[in-house]
Amino acid sequence: MYEAFFAGGARALHTSVIRELHTSGSHRHSVLGLYREVHRESMRQRMSADSRYQALREAGVRVGALRRSAVDASPFTEAEMAVAARHAARADVVLSLKEQPLRLVNQFGFPDRPLVVCLHRSDPEHQGGALADLRSAVDAGRVAAVVCCAESTRAAYQAAGIPGRLLTVIPNGVDLARYRPVPARQRRRLRGALGLPAAAPLVVFAARYDGMKNVPLFLAAARDFLGRNDGAHVLMCGAGMSLANTALCVDLEIAFEDRPDLLRRLHTLGVREDMPAVYAAADVVALTSSTGEAAPLCLIEGMMCGAVPVTTDVGDSASIVAGHGLVVEPTPAAVSAAWDEAIARRPQWTPTLLRARPRFSHTRMAAAYASVIEQVSAPAAVGVRRRR
Template sequence: MRVLLVTGVVAGGVGRHVEMLVRGLAARGHDPVVACPGAVAQRFAFGRDVIDLSTGTRPDPAGDLRAVATLRRAMTRADVVHAHGLRAGALAVAARASLGRRRRPRLVVTSHNAPPEGRAARVVYALLEAVVARGADLVLAVSPDLIVRARSAGATRTALAVVPAARAERLDVQAARRDLADELGLGPGERVVLAVGRLAPQKRLDLAVQAHAHLLAHAHLLGDAHAAAPHLVIAGDGPGRAELEAVAARAGSRVHLLGHRHDVPALLAAADVVLSTARWEGQPVWLQEALQQGAAVVATDVGGTAQVVADAAVLLPVDAGPAQVAEQVGRVLADTILRADLRRRALARSAQLPTEDDALEAAFTAYLGNDVD
């Protein structure tokens, strides 16, 4: 098959997923082509067959018309088009509609994100959602709530996408802890709560900082009055860095912003508790990586998070405030039996998670039209 993969301006998770599909398709003798903005092509390893797609993050009539024309030309040689994200999907729908019916390739669109913040942005999202729902042959979604939205918008064929983390060996926990302690200047036995993610509103890392400040102010939540106060470590970068730095500065010296890291598995192995305070997640790859390292996870029950972690995490309601988050983090830090049980469950759950081969098989099923709603 010649598969045209289409993206707009995408962040790390979507880009790495497309990388995986390109790599897997080529390894199985198929012909993947990627249409994406030039900046995205420079960031990810999409191979040599890349088409420059001039599209941004916001509606742009002139730019979007050029993008539709580019996709229309590319589609004439494609057997399947797989667009990632609603904006890319809507452009693909428009391009395919301009082809004769006999020349139209199958169109699959994956919805990767929930509605953004802001009324205007949500209106645009809903419009793109409706275009994709009515124009694609199949809408894949990374979480059950997005499938419900797609159906409500008019999609007749939907399925859950498979977005796996790459398989990784479990790292040496003691070595990882020594390395992190040396980097941060931690004393013997000082504990670490770790959060990973793009510094953007969706991840609500300000809530993690506020919860940590609450935990420090209410030491009884840690159970042992003589226990050293934990450190909060945040790995990631993004547009919200300056704002988060200001929140962290008010919280004190036990909050560490590491910026972008290439050693996330080692950080996950070193942490005593891994914390996700996101207001929405798809199939969070970093939490899958946490399970692979046997991490004790506390996470908000949003999007596809529960589907990923199953019984291997303490789940919080999406509206949990700093006090509730602090209480659960403190409980896991204070209870060594609970923490050990969560680590055991994490390793067991990681062995059950889908692999890249599973994701490719699911993609082939979608491309061939054998999907079951």
């Protein structure tokens, strides 16, 4: 179960897990979304236009959704509950991408099935009513397991009252066949396709426009970095990272008020479907988040393509980049200086990044998810879920 389909790291990762398990032949998966469209980061994102939806359909996964948009928080109707019940009744196990879909699962009439909740953040208290929905599902005996993508996620949810016996950590992974370094000649071609000089220092910021990402900090660091490095470029991509977003335009005006000329070397590309190519063209993948992150997918994807990660100390970021990247204080000067250091040390770190690749394999991740699903679907798990 998805809350909705839209651009975002958790949905990309969860979709890769479902595709892997569905196409391996050991599982059959179908997906139900609560909403057919959402309005986020200044964008209207329709389910059918989303690349994660399309990837699931191409893999043969059946995908359905209730007939509502994400602005509709009204109670679920009898007809909607009937649709949800039909989907769930065919399942042996229900997976919920994060806790938001539990608002539907907790309704009377939703079939009693072992429930695995997959969590991808480290701030449960800042998820609206979702934490209360998770607690209700746990108290009702519906939840058989909770998969956490990071140790910081497990710690945060255990502190919020979710029993430790339910929590297991499966670290994030990516498709190493897609996310990989490229030869120098191909890297130059990728730079050319992006309209960038072949040898220019390049920092990539891949994130949606959201307060947790601390975009003002990133832009202040970019102002300092571009002002000190005449040939450098900065690239921003993700939902809301385009000039169609008026809030981002205001942020840019504030950060570059004294040097608007530098904006010629700051590129806002919005949502991209070719992120492996973007990362492979980069020297640095940057993260400036202040809250909420658990195991940021952008750091892993960028590293696997050869970009050096530079991150604030949020979630599991420090352990992810340890030995082949930098953790910095959340100040513009510190972030900017770390980008310089990362670019200078990139040749030194490249062998270390290559050796780290097996640790971040999505095949390993999917196998771990399969193990959890198979455990909760076994007859021994019946007692875990029959307390209602």
